[in-house]
Amino acid sequence: MLRALLAVIATIIHSVLVFGLAPLLMGIVSKARARLLGRTGPPYLQPYRDLAKLLRKTALIPDTATQFYKIWPFITLSATAVAALLVPSFSFGLITAPLSDFITLIGLFALARGATMLAGLETGFGFGGAGAARDTLFSLFTEAAVLVLVLTFVLLAHTPTVDGIGIQFRDGHIGLSVSLGFAFAAMLCVALTETGRIPVDNPAGHLELGMVHEAMLLEYSGRYLALFYYAAALRLMIWMSLISAIFLPFGLADSSAMLTWPGGLVSWGVKLIIGAFALAAFEVATAKMRVFRVPEFLGVALLLGILSSVFLFVATKLGGT
Amino acid sequence: MVCYSRVVNQYLALSIGLPGHGFHLAHDPLALLFLAILAPQIIATGLGPDRKSVAYWFFIAGMVLTVLAAEAFTLLLGFELMSAASWLLVLRGDRKPATLYAGIAMFSGACLLPALFIPPGGIAFSLILLGAGAKAGLAPLHAWLPRAHPAPSAGVSALMSGGMVKVALYILIRYGFIVLGAAAQPWWGTALIIAGSASVLIGSLRAMLEVELKTILACSTVEHVGLIAVGLGIALRAKALDDPSLAALALQGALLCAIAHGLFKPLLFLGAGAVKHATGTSSLDWLGGLIRGMPKLGGLMLAGCFGMAALPLGPGFAPEFLLLHAVINAAGTGEIIARIGFTALLAILGLSAALALGAAVRIIGIGFLGRPRSLRAAAAEEAEQPVLFGMGLLGILCIPVALFPGLILLLLNPVINQLIPGAAQTPLGYAPAPLATLLLLAAGATYAALKRYGTKAEREVHAFNGGFGKPPAWLPFGDPVTQATGTGFAEPIQRVLGVAILGVKTIDPGELYVLDPLRRLNVQFTRAAERVRRATIRQRLAFVFAALVLFLAALGFVQGA
Numbered sequence: 001m002l003r004a005l006l007a008v009i010a011t012i013i014h015s016v017l018v019f020g021l022a023p024l025l026m027g028i029v030s031k032a033r034a035r036l037l038g039r040t041g042p043p044y045l046q047p048y049r050d051l052a053k054l055l056r057k058t059a060l061i062p063d064t065a066t067q068f069y070k071i072w073p074f075i076t077l078s079a080t081a082v083a084a085l086l087v088p089s090f091s092f093g094l095i096t097a098p099l100s101d102f103i104t105l106i107g108l109f110a111l112a113r114g115a116t117m118l119a120g121l122e123t124g125f126g127f128g129g130a131g132a133a134r135d136t137l138f139s140l141f142t143e144a145a146v147l148v149l150v151l152t153f154v155l156l157a158h159t160p161t162v163d164g165i166g167i168q169f170r171d172g173h174i175g176l177s178v179s180l181g182f183a184f185a186a187m188l189c190v191a192l193t194e195t196g197r198i199p200v201d202n203p204a205g206h207l208e209l210g211m212v213h214e215a216m217l218l219e220y221s222g223r224y225l226a227l228f229y230y231a232a233a234l235r236l237m238i239w240m241s242l243i244s245a246i247f248l249p250f251g252l253a254d255s256s257a258m259l260t261w262p263g264g265l266v267s268w269g270v271k272l273i274i275g276a277f278a279l280a281a282f283e284v285a286t287a288k289m290r291v292f293r294v295p296e297f298l299g300v301a302l303l304l305g306i307l308s309s310v311f312l313f314v315a316t317k318l319g320g321t
Numbered sequence: 322m323v324c325y326s327r328v329v330n331q332y333l334a335l336s337i338g339l340p341g342h343g344f345h346l347a348h349d350p351l352a353l354l355f356l357a358i359l360a361p362q363i364i365a366t367g368l369g370p371d372r373k374s375v376a377y378w379f380f381i382a383g384m385v386l387t388v389l390a391a392e393a394f395t396l397l398l399g400f401e402l403m404s405a406a407s408w409l410l411v412l413r414g415d416r417k418p419a420t421l422y423a424g425i426a427m428f429s430g431a432c433l434l435p436a437l438f439i440p441p442g443g444i445a446f447s448l449i450l451l452g453a454g455a456k457a458g459l460a461p462l463h464a465w466l467p468r469a470h471p472a473p474s475a476g477v478s479a480l481m482s483g484g485m486v487k488v489a490l491y492i493l494i495r496y497g498f499i500v501l502g503a504a505a506q507p508w509w510g511t512a513l514i515i516a517g518s519a520s521v522l523i524g525s526l527r528a529m530l531e532v533e534l535k536t537i538l539a540c541s542t543v544e545h546v547g548l549i550a551v552g553l554g555i556a557l558r559a560k561a562l563d564d565p566s567l568a569a570l571a572l573q574g575a576l577l578c579a580i581a582h583g584l585f586k587p588l589l590f591l592g593a594g595a596v597k598h599a600t601g602t603s604s605l606d607w608l609g610g611l612i613r614g615m616p617k618l619g620g621l622m623l624a625g626c627f628g629m630a631a632l633p634l635g636p637g638f639a640p641e642f643l644l645l646h647a648v649i650n651a652a653g654t655g656e657i658i659a660r661i662g663f664t665a666l667l668a669i670l671g672l673s674a675a676l677a678l679g680a681a682v683r684i685i686g687i688g689f690l691g692r693p694r695s696l697r698a699a700a701a702e703e704a705e706q707p708v709l710f711g712m713g714l715l716g717i718l719c720i721p722v723a724l725f726p727g728l729i730l731l732l733l734n735p736v737i738n739q740l741i742p743g744a745a746q747t748p749l750g751y752a753p754a755p756l757a758t759l760l761l762l763a764a765g766a767t768y769a770a771l772k773r774y775g776t777k778a779e780r781e782v783h784a785f786n787g788g789f790g791k792p793p794a795w796l797p798f799g800d801p802v803t804q805a806t807g808t809g810f811a812e813p814i815q816r817v818l819g820v821a822i823l824g825v826k827t828i829d830p831g832e833l834y835v836l837d838p839l840r841r842l843n844v845q846f847t848r849a850a851e852r853v854r855r856a857t858i859r860q861r862l863a864f865v866f867a868a869l870v871l872f873l874a875a876l877g878f879v880q881g882a
Binding site for chain 1: 776
């Protein structure tokens with residue numbers, strides 16, 4: 001009973017923090033990026049101001065839009081929000097933990113992506129269609145790579161839930177291995193693609209021809225655009241929390257032990273900030289790829305994922321278990 | 322004397338049929354499951370105009386007879402009845418694929434006929450796999466399916482894609498697990514997995530690249546048959562390797578996939594027929610914006626595509642989930658080569674899941690959203706009431722499969738116990754009902770937040786379109802060439818993946834390596850036969866004389882020995 005109550009409280013804290021701080025994380029990345037380029041950069045709270053501004057603006061509905069125009073942003077945001085509830089942040093053992101099967105999570109990302117692609121095709125103009133087509137192309141490789149990575153995690157942790165994998169990796173003395181190194185590299189490639197960052201896509205780009213994610217949102221404005229922006233911020237938060245929960249789970253709390261919560265919060269916050277600066281540094285140091293170079297980049301991720309499983313098979317064969 | 326192998330112990334003998342033989346019908350959980358898969362499709366398609374055709378009812382009778390057959394003779398009779406009636410229906414739609422279809426149907430029959438009567442073993446299973454696999458559209462014998470299934474009217478297409486391939490898979494399950502079950506070898510499952518994964522890859526890729534709506538759906542059927550075959554293969558292999566819990570998991574996935582596919586695919590085919598009826602074409606490159614003229618049909622098609630894309634909270638996700646977990650479990654133990662193979666299979670399944678999402682988005686986004694690409698698409702009117710009613714029925718039946726797959730799996734328990742005795746059922750790790758609640762909660766909170774903090778102001782304007790100006794008045798929907806077409810949408814994937822797998826001309830490998838050599842062989846045989854026919858009287862006499870000499874020589878040789 002107490003456990004369940006603590007889990008509920010932890011889940012509430014988790015949702016408040018994740019939903020509340022997602023734009024801030026975006027702000028930190030933009031600020032860090034600008035500073036590395038020698039500019040002052042926008043204030044940390046700029047994403048909140050942008051969202052507030054968009055909410056106040058009149059929504060301009062294109063005359064070629066269909067009755068579903070207003071529904072897609074809701075589906076994208078809701079699916080992303082459910083995914084955000086499933087991925088542990090500062091603490092394991094949330095009330096949603098039994099639902100957090102990795103494959104369900106992949107499905108929720110796919111649902112959000114599908115709604116965004118339909119939003120791009122909604123008004124029937126070239127850029128949206130091109131963006132949706134490119135997004136489909138990238139998703140082929142990311143889904144294949146993530147599924148192979150799930151295999152590696154399940155083989156090591158013997159459980160398919162994100163929560164269970166994180167707990168096993170924190171307590172189970174998995175140790176550093178070549179396998180996990182490959183998996184980490186592959187996961188980073190996938191995360192960069194899924195969150196639409198350089199080198200795959202440039203969230204700050206202004207040239208329609210080079211856009212992927214932004215191109216699908218070109219015909220959206222006002223509060224509907226705000227929903228898409230917020231979903232993008234949430235997605236960055238989810239992927240950073242996911243990588244932290246699986247590959248860097250040390251210090252994260254357990255919902256049943258309340259005393260570990262402050263440590264978990266600090267640990268999670270530090271990891272997010274380090275992750276934001278690392279992302280900014282990487283983005284400054286790299287150039288955006290041509291669209292048809294991206295499949296090669298993701299092909300490498302897929303290969304690394306398969307190699308991480310194969311290394312595990314060889315290790316068990318040699319270990320004789 | 323007619324010899325037959327008894328399939329089911331208790332049966333009902335009807336005194337019609339061959340003299341002294343009759344039909345033997347029986348029902349067991351497996352047969353009832355497949356009847357339950359067939360029933361909604363029969364009702365939904367029976368509401369349409371096809372019910373006036375006699376061949377349609379013979380087609381249905383053939384399917385039902387196959388599923389209820391208690392022994393091999395009745396099974397084969399039903400199967401052939403189904404093939405012949407569906408051939409007539411295909412012929413009525415289009416002559417060209419009908420010949421190909423008849424050829425494949427004969428091949429299936431020719432493989433099944435000996436297989437049903439020879440003793441259990443590897444040869445019998447191989448023949449069953451070839452015969453039933455060709456009928457179900459398993460690679461490499463799948464190339465006929467995307468040609469023949471779109472040919473007849475929408476209702477028959479729906480029944481062929483949703484029902485007939487299931488009946489072929491039913492034969493595969495019936496013989497692989499029950500009749501030949503005692504002699505099962507692990508390689509049976511491996512063969513099924515390899516054929517299934519090739520079908521999944523080729524089917525999903527072609528579904529992404531094709532332009533005709535019905536052909537897209539038929540290619541997607543190849544993909545789903547492949548998924549079911551992968552599940553059955555893993556189950557068969559695990560059963561032979563004595564791992565009943567993995568076998569039960571894979572079988573759950575395969576059977577649930579058959580149920581879900583039997584609901585959303587007929588729905589989509591009926592919708593494609595209605596689109597063709599309303600606009601005169603089903604090519605995505607000539608459609609667009611249909612949802613304005615046909616909102617109800619558009620909504621139902623969206624629901625069907627939701628299932629086809631295997632998205633969570635849709636009917637297609639639970640089977641995909643179970644199958645992926647079965648593959649992950651299968652990769653967990655065993656020999657290293659098999660484990661690497663299952664890892665590659667997992668990558669293929671991920672790739673094809675994303676391709677299926679892309680294909681579904683393409684159907685809705687290009688065909689139903691956006692601007693009309695032709696005047697007929699702009700003037701499309703809502704589909705007729707019976708079609709909408711049939712689609713609605715299938716759509717409503719999708720809801721329990723989508724939201725309560727755990728309950729459906731409970732109902733499947735007798736079937737799984739029948740196929741894999743002593744299997745332990747693992748609880749489903751995917752719970753759509755709480756997820757749906759969370760999703761509704763999130764959507765409601767978003768709506769409330771927008772209402773509370775956002776302005777309600779809205780204005781209809783000309784689309785931004787990257788800053789291009791308003792089109793002239795004589796182009797009411799703007800310039801049609803400035804929006805992505807079905808071909809254009811698939812271009813990046815054709816460039817990256819299509820060229821590698823289907824070649825520059827996008828020819829199906831099943832066509833290139835199976836059907837084309839057969840066609841060439843056919844031409845050569847025809848030429849040889851023609852040469853014999855044109856022989857002069859002297860040549861013919863020489864043939865007869867040579868044959869006589871050879872015969873006498875052989876006789877003398879045998880007697881001498």
